[in-house]
Amino acid sequence: MxxxxxxxxxxxxxxxxxxxxxxxxxxxxxxxxxxxxxxxxxxxxxxxxxxxxxxxxxxxxxxxxxxxxxxxxxxxxxxxVVKQAVLISPSGREVLLPLPERGxxxxxxxxxxxxxxxxxxxxxxxxxxxxxxxxxxxxxxxxxxxxxxxxxxxxxxxxxxxxxxxxxxxxxxxxxxxxxxRGEWHAFRQYFEGVTGRAQDEMLAWFEPDFLPGYAWSFPVGNNEANVGFGIMRGGSWRVGAMRELWAEISSRPHIRAALGPGAAPEGPPRAWPIPxxxxxxxxxxxxxxxxxxxxxxxxxxxxxxxxxxxxxxxxxxxxxxxxxxxxxxxxxxxxxxxxxxxxxxxxxxxxxxxNRALSHRKGARTAIWLVSLSPWTRRNFARWLFEDYPRAMLATPRRWHHGMFSGPGAFGP
Ligand SMILES: Cc1cc2nc3c(=O)[nH]c(=O)nc-3n(C[C@H](O)[C@H](O)[C@H](O)COP(=O)(O)OP(=O)(O)OC[C@H]3O[C@@H](n4cnc5c(N)ncnc54)[C@H](O)[C@@H]3O)c2cc1C
The missing domain is CATH 3.50.50.60 (FAD/NAD(P)-binding domain)
Structure with missing residues (x-):
């Protein structure tokens, strides 16, 4: 050969x-x-x-x-640049996750x-x-x-x-x-223009009670536009084949429409792809x-x-x-x-x-978000963990411990 x-x-x-x-x-x-x-x-x-x-x-x-x-x-x-993310639990409770200022x-x-x-x-x-x-x-x-x-x-x-x-x-x-x-996750994404609600500058993640494990998101991309979508895990409560229909319904739910603002409209068709x-x-x-x-x-x-x-x-x-x-x-x-x-x-x-298994059910997702919301300390530290400031299993892998592992600056920092 x-x-x-x-x-x-x-x-x-x-x-x-x-x-x-x-x-x-x-x-x-x-x-x-x-x-x-x-x-x-x-x-x-x-x-x-x-x-x-x-x-x-x-x-x-x-x-x-x-x-x-x-x-x-x-x-x-x-x-x-996003300075704060918002999680919305299956009960509608909101938790603000502040991110550090250094970088x-x-x-x-x-x-x-x-x-x-x-x-x-x-x-x-x-x-x-x-x-x-x-x-x-x-x-x-x-x-x-x-x-x-x-x-x-x-x-x-x-x-x-x-x-x-x-x-x-x-x-x-x-x-x-x-x-x-076919991958573990399947996700839909659609850009929206004319966004005038909070979604124009806030990063939002909704844990909707009817499609756990999974979540919907809206991420700001500037110029009154947002990347809006949702992802579900294969084998969960929804079939991937039903996602297109579900997306039409989710993207018009009142709380999501309110976050986008009354004049927000899709910039193009929704697109879906698996995540392995x-x-x-x-x-x-x-x-x-x-x-x-x-x-x-x-x-x-x-x-x-x-x-x-x-x-x-x-x-x-x-x-x-x-x-x-x-x-x-x-x-x-x-x-x-x-x-x-x-x-x-x-x-x-x-x-x-x-x-992920804990977030698969309403009660687990509600409890997890309640725990995160307990104090400014839990919110701040959960935000850093969620946004991969340090590896997910850092505490369980002592060989990766190093000085300043929980207090390093972000990227492009001062
Ligand atoms: C809807 C959705 C939302 C997501 N949201 C996020 C997110 O917010 N943040 C995040 O970190 N990740 C997110 N992901 C995951 C992320 O998009 C992927 O994990 C990432 O793109 C993987 O990068 P990659 O370089 O491996 O592959 P890709 O980005 O898929 O690049 C593969 C490249 O290979 C090329 N290619 C394919 N076949 C051939 C071939 N035969 N010959 C030559 N070229 C070929 C393609 O044209 C493509 O350019 C999301 C995924 C989906 C589906």
Whole structure:
């Protein structure tokens, strides 16, 4: 197989690492590799800027990574810093969650703009970005991997980082997919314009009694616009197939309409997409292929957030290749990558999944929100935990304890 690949490199692109998918995981991986002096070639089937169905919410972990990667928020026009979030319990009780002032602990940014800005950083770092190129086949040899695209292009590299999202083509091509898998969450998103109610600047999350486990949200994206949506867990009280109908009803509930304001109207049709959140249960590698982001089912089982997890897994995959050297045998690289994911994400995911069970029923959700509301201290600290100021299972993993772990500044801080 190796010879077969070597024989066919005429007229093809030779690189160190091929990255399929230029979303958060792929762009973060590519810039990390390029900054370390490796040749990184990203392929994406879309032309950027491209939309990604998402809530556009950025936690502090995500923001710290964007800060480290060198993003200037001014390059993202819809960027909005959030200083306080509001949770609304199944009984209608509201809890305000204040976020610290030292730096940014939460922001919202349209994915079309954010992903394009992060991809630009990867390009500036030296990564080769090839858009409009859908990966359609791949072959692995002893020391290389060859990818072919829908336009007839061939790219050969030492490693392949699969960052191609929930329906990962690379996972299918390597035969490592889970039969019938459709993600843990399914979420709808719709932009609204003409927003004049509190939703124009507040981040709101409603735990509605009739679709737990799940929640509806409204996140401000500036210019009197909001990203509004809801997500439910598969296997809960609602069938995913009924979500479109349910969305029409939810988005016209009086308290949600009141938050948006009387003149708010949808900017386009609602969009739905699954969220994969079972990182410990899917293969993270296959030979010279490393899976990252949604392709590794890395989203948080509690909230469905996956942007920070995509940046982190992309960077860890790149780091494993850099540290081992692009030409080293794949078991070492895969071991290093898997050990980073295992030690940094597995316990947090278990903790999230556990808490999710408590939020599955009205009583659990009501009690949890009541506990959070008990004092300014509980509200402040819950906010920091919810927005991933520190890892979900930090208290249960002493090896990650460090000085200032509960008092660090946010991103882009003073
Ligand atoms: C409705 C909804 C709301 C969400 N809200 C939030 C939120 O508020 N905050 C948060 O942190 N997370 C949120 N998430 C999760 C988050 O969107 C994902 O976890 C994140 O986008 C994963 O990034 P990724 O780089 O792994 O994949 P993606 O962002 O999906 O990028 C994959 C890329 O691969 C490309 N691609 C796919 N197949 C191929 C192929 N064959 N060849 C070439 N290119 C290919 C695609 O064009 C795409 O650009 C939400 C998800 C949904 C569905």
């Amino acid at each position: 190796a010879d077969d690949i070597a024989d066919r490199t005429d007229g093809t692109i030779e690189t160190d690492v091929v990255i399929v998918g230029a979303g958060p995981a792929g762009a973060a991986a590519a810039m990390t590799l390029a900054r370390a002096g490796l040749r990184a070639t990203i392929l994406d089937k879309a032309i950027f800027p491209r939309d990604k169905f998402c809530g556009d919410g950025l936690t502090v972990w995500t923001l710290r990574q964007l800060d480290e990667m060198g993003l200037d928020p001014a390059t993202v026009p819809s960027w909005r 940014t602990f939460c922001a919202v940014a349209r994915r079309s703009e954010l992903d394009a800005a992060v991809l630009d950083i990867a390009r500036e770092a030296g990564a080769e970005v090839l858009t409009g190129q859908e990966c359609t086949s791949l072959a692995q040899g002893d020391d290389r991997v060859r990818v072919a695209t829908s336009t007839g292009m061939t790219v050969v590299g030492r490693y392949l980082i699969a960052a191609d999202g929930m329906w990962s083509t690379v996972r299918k091509l390597t035969g490592t997919g889970i039969e019938g898998y 959140a079972r990182v410990g249960e899917v293969p993270l590698s296959c030979g010279r292929v490393l899976f990252t982001g949604d392709a590794a089912a890395a989203a948080d089982p509690l909230t469905g957030e996956g942007i920070g997890q995509a940046y982190a897994t992309g960077r860890w995959a790149a780091d494993a290749i850099i540290r081992c050297g692009a030409s080293v045998g794949e078991p070492m690289v895969a071991d290093r990558y898997e050990s980073s994911v295992r030690s940094s994400l597995f316990r947090d995911h278990q903790m999230s999944a556990l808490l």
